[in-house]
Amino acid sequence: MNPDTSSVYRQIFEHHPTSQLLVDARSGEILRANEAAVDFFGQTGAQLVTMRLSELIADRSEQGGPAIQHRLMTTPLPLILSPHIAGNGCSDIEIEGTRLHGDDERPLLHVTVRDVTERVRTERALRDFEEIFEDVPVPFYRATPGANGRFLRVNPAFVQLLEADSAEELLGHEIASLYVDPAQRANFSNALMQDGEVFRYELHMRTVKGREIHAADTAFRHFDESGHPVFDGALEDITRRRELEVELSYQARYDKLTDLANRRHCETVLQTETERSDRYGQPLSALMIDIDHFKRINDERGHAEGDRVLEWIAGVLRNRVRETDLAGRWGGEEFLVLLPSTPAAKAHRLAEELRQAVAREPDGGSTPVTISVGYAGYQHDEGNARFMQRLDRALYAAKGDGRNRVIAAEPPGPP
Template identity: 40%
Template sequence: MATVSHIEGFEKLRLLDAAIEQARHAVLITDADLDEGPCIVYVNAAFEQMTGYARSDVLGKTPALLQGPRTSRVVLDRLRAALESGGDFDGETINYRKDGSTYMVRWQVSPVYAEDAPERITHFVSIQQDVTEERARDERLRLLSTAVEVSGDPVMITDPSGTITYVNATFEELMGVARSEVLGDNPRRFKSGRQDDAFYRVMWQTLERGETFRGEFVNRRRDGSLVHLEQTITPVLDDRGRISHYVALGKDITDRVRMEDEIRRVAHTDWLTGVANRLSLGNTLEAEIERCQRYGRPLSLIMFDLDHFKAVNDRYGHEAGDEVLKSLAQTVTAELREADTLGRWGGEEFMIVVPETRLVGANALAEKLRQAVAAMNVPGVPSVTASFGVAELASGDSAKLLARRADEAMYQAKQAGRDRVVAL
């Protein structure tokens, strides 16, 4: 009659056999004959599923039947050395299924010692796992990580609260910071103040809805200079559909913005004096007239012209004349309010749009400017003077009519002896 301990022993063996047979990972057991084998004495169902071999195909054969041209000889040599020394082995290589297809396998091999002779190895147990998909995923992640790191555009990743978890090398170079300085920090450290709270409020509302936000950011580098970024920020969702990170991909458009600004400046600025050109000045005048007429506000116009400027050019040369015009623009600009607009109307003739100002105030300003011009000092050129005409916007005036009255007032100043102000 079987004892209780025997029954328990058989039950344990049965449970152990069932556990190995139903294990998710492949199990392969060989004998310890390293001269002829080792030979396979057991494989479980997971091994059959992984390799395509039935156990009847492999029992009594060596695991070499799983090897092929792409199996790493280096890994096999390490395995052999571990088996001969009686040590454990952990490694990966490419194996071949019965149909000839390949898979990446991870082996964990351990020796089994005899109960009656602890120094004698009787078997080797190999736990095997098909890691083909895992390694392919690792390779994709490696390639993606490399591509992001070497990208010519700046990349930044934050957690849902906005804490920076990654920046690439281009970001470091562009912003003038080392990643060790910014990891754990917040992107707000780069804010320039050029965008208002409404801009960032819309950004966060878009991102928190799980939508991509695209916008132009004006950030500040470490050295204080500005960088313009055309940026796309995309929420990354986890397996539960919750936002786990934000990925910001940027494109440095600083040079483009600078070029566009320069084009606009050239289109609206007089090339010599740097003040508004005739087109820009005309647009400003029309806009101010429309505004003042809509809200019933005053507006005045000052027109002035250098006296005897042709004589300056004829006697001292056009370069000296250009210096006079530049000095004139600088002198007059220094006396104006921010709301006033000075422009070159043509040749040596200039115009000033003076909003929120009636005739008496514009007349006083013109007199101050006349004195400033007369006191102007241009090296190599004697003092110059200017004649000023002033007109105030009347009901129903167009830009053309207002400019005509200012021009008429200036003409009267010329006729009256120059270097004076006439208001109409």
């Protein structure tokens, strides 16, 4: 090495986060160890440089450390030997060697040692299942990596989950074809190749018969006898859990009776839209709607009929607002319609359309149903509270003026 290269090498060697050893290739003596190696092997730097590689690292075979040194010297590099055991017996390690020559032309080995204890533990755990592989109810598989990967082995539970007629049918499938988005397979494969293992990685898949499912994949990467990477994993069907999550999320945002947005969701969207209007100057309008004489409907026709009227009004709103609008049940018999990118004049036209539609359409009951509507256009930096107060006042003005009418909100006063 020239002096500049030697200096850079020493800097990298000393500060590398993984254990680094510089070894005399002939004698096996450790010439230098970085701080990471000192921490990992539990020896001082002075102690390590009095040891040989064969004393520090034990091969799982009976040949021991000298065999490791010989392989590092004679096998084309880079060579990865995995796994071995640290001399203290407490860790499984992966060894990578690089051959160098010192300034005196002495052959050297630069040895990198990585702790792979957790990976090895996972491998052992999966091997323990080998004897009951065919009977275990957990879907297991072995596969090759990459976007064009294929299954090497699957158990009956895996065949059942993916609705195949046989294991052979799955072994002939490109794995990417079982993903709703084939690019997700490539992302999963890349993550597993990079990290060595994944835990409950969520995937959107489809079965051989085309049914979409959601699965959580726990897998690890290892190398077969030929040194090729393969994935071993267990798939968990989480389709029902995902459906429940979607259902619970929906229930948290929508009113059960009318299937419109509930008040909390309305307040969230209102906050978002007023902030957008303040930031970008886009128009925003809203309608506040109340069913006229709703208490009379409940008292005279019963609460079941009152619920039916609420559902009917909700249907009228859904059929006449845009996808970009939000119709919600504000509370009781009151409804809120948020109209992004809509000036007050257009809000007025929609309010009249809704009022007339309710008044002329039969609701199936013996008593006519009408609505009162207040509407307002949001003013820059007005804030949610003042905007809603103006809407409320407009609604009550419509009700006080005889009901079955539309009233515009008064302009906002001074703050």
